[in-house]
Amino acid sequence: MMLARAVEVTRRYGDTLALDRVSLDIAPGELVGLLGPNGAGKSTLLSLLTGVRSPSAGRVELLGGDPRRPASRRRLGVTPQETGLPASLRVGEVVDFVRAHYPDPMSRDEVLARFGLADLVRRQTGGLSGGEKRRVAVALAFAGRPEIVFLDEPTTGLDVEARRSLWDGIREFHTGGGTVVLTSHYLEEIEALAQRVVVIGNGRVRADDTVSAVRGLVSVRRVSLTSAVPMPALPGLSATDREGDRWHLLTPDSDRLVRDIVAAGVPFTDLEVRPTSLEEAFLTLTDRTSTDTPEESCLLSS
Numbered sequence: 312m313m314l315a316r317a318v319e320v321t322r323r324y325g326d327t328l329a330l331d332r333v334s335l336d337i338a339p340g341e342l343v344g345l346l347g348p349n350g351a352g353k354s355t356l357l358s359l360l361t362g363v364r365s366p367s368a369g370r371v372e373l374l375g376g377d378p379r380r381p382a383s384r385r386r387l388g389v390t391p392q393e394t395g396l397p398a399s400l401r402v403g404e405v406v407d408f409v410r411a412h413y414p415d416p417m418s419r420d421e422v423l424a425r426f427g428l429a430d431l432v433r434r435q436t437g438g439l440s441g442g443e444k445r446r447v448a449v450a451l452a453f454a455g456r457p458e459i460v461f462l463d464e465p466t467t468g469l470d471v472e473a474r475r476s477l478w479d480g481i482r483e484f485h486t487g488g489g490t491v492v493l494t495s496h497y498l499e500e501i502e503a504l505a506q507r508v509v510v511i512g513n514g515r516v517r518a519d520d521t522v523s524a525v526r527g528l529v530s531v532r533r534v535s536l537t538s539a540v541p542m543p544a545l546p547g548l549s550a551t552d553r554e555g556d557r558w559h560l561l562t563p564d565s566d567r568l569v570r571d572i573v574a575a576g577v578p579f580t581d582l583e584v585r586p587t588s589l590e591e592a593f594l595t596l597t598d599r600t601s602t603d604t605p606e607e608s609c610l611l612s613s
């Protein structure tokens with residue numbers, strides 16, 4: 312049985328198409344990273360899988376049933392992107408408050424120790440730093456001893472040490488058999504935790520593969536040069552953008568592309584090669600799951 316599942320799910324907000332026919336299966340014991348730029352639809356997908364919102368079309372299942380069923384929700388842990396903690400309560404009290412909602416929670420000490428928060432137990436949450444609040448918010452997702460946890464950008468705003476301590480807590484849960492789905496803008500973060508990466512862009516699944524396969528897909532370089540001559544169709548050229556005589560060429564193999572340009576006799580000046588951002592790399596990912604026509608796919612890279 313899949314622990315969570317989206318089947319051809321579409322979600323609209325008014326005229327905005329946030330998710331467009333997304334299908335995803337999360338098996339027990341997986342640690343899956345959802346990777347995508349701002350506005351890709353990651354949070355929307357989490358909100359559907361956790362029953363906070365309903366799809367406009369398609370179907371979602373959590374723990375074998377409707378995500379809104381209280382019986383399923385008791386086996387679920389969630390930390391959304393934005394959370395509020397009651398400012399006048401102490402960290403230990405907040406943990407106890409959340410634990411009290413579950414039939415077989417972790418002990419207060421276990422929750423705090425797993426996420427390196429034991430020193431904060433008596434502190435009022437209103438006086439915590441942003442990073443400390445975030446760590447408490449993430450730890451709370453685990454308090455009810457859930458089977459599956461959804462974390463929306465769990466380490467945003469954390470320094471390196473806090474991030475590592477949080478990763479350790481997530482890994483420990485996973486090693487104990489727990490299932491985790493987390494979103495991130497950074498492949499490095501997903502690489503540190505997950506084996507499987509689902510790349511979301513413009514509301515669609517662009518890739519669903521191992522971390523190393525996705526790294527290959529998004530390791531794209533941008534070759535820029537000035538030339539009055541049109542670029543010939545060269546192998547390994549994933550996308551082309553032109554501003555007057557300035558060309559920006561995206562390619563997985565910049566050495567080869569430059570050699571090919573020289574071999575083709577294209578005159579140029581001001582050659583520049585640099586790594587791309589994830590957003591740029593996404594433009595080169597073809598839509599493997601859709602039935603889009605080639606013309607529509609080209610629009611993605613224009």
Ligand SMILES: Nc1ncnc2c1ncn2[C@@H]1O[C@H](COP(=O)(O)OP(=O)(O)OP(=O)(O)O)[C@@H](O)[C@H]1O
Pocket residue numbers: 324327328329347348349350351352353354355356392
């Ligand atoms: N409540 C809402 N009302 C209207 N539009 C929304 C709402 N929530 C999300 N959207 C839109 O849906 C699209 C997907 O947003 P979503 O928050 O799911 O993306 P995301 O991948 O989580 O982005 P980020 O990385 O910035 O958190 C965006 O265009 C966003 O503006």
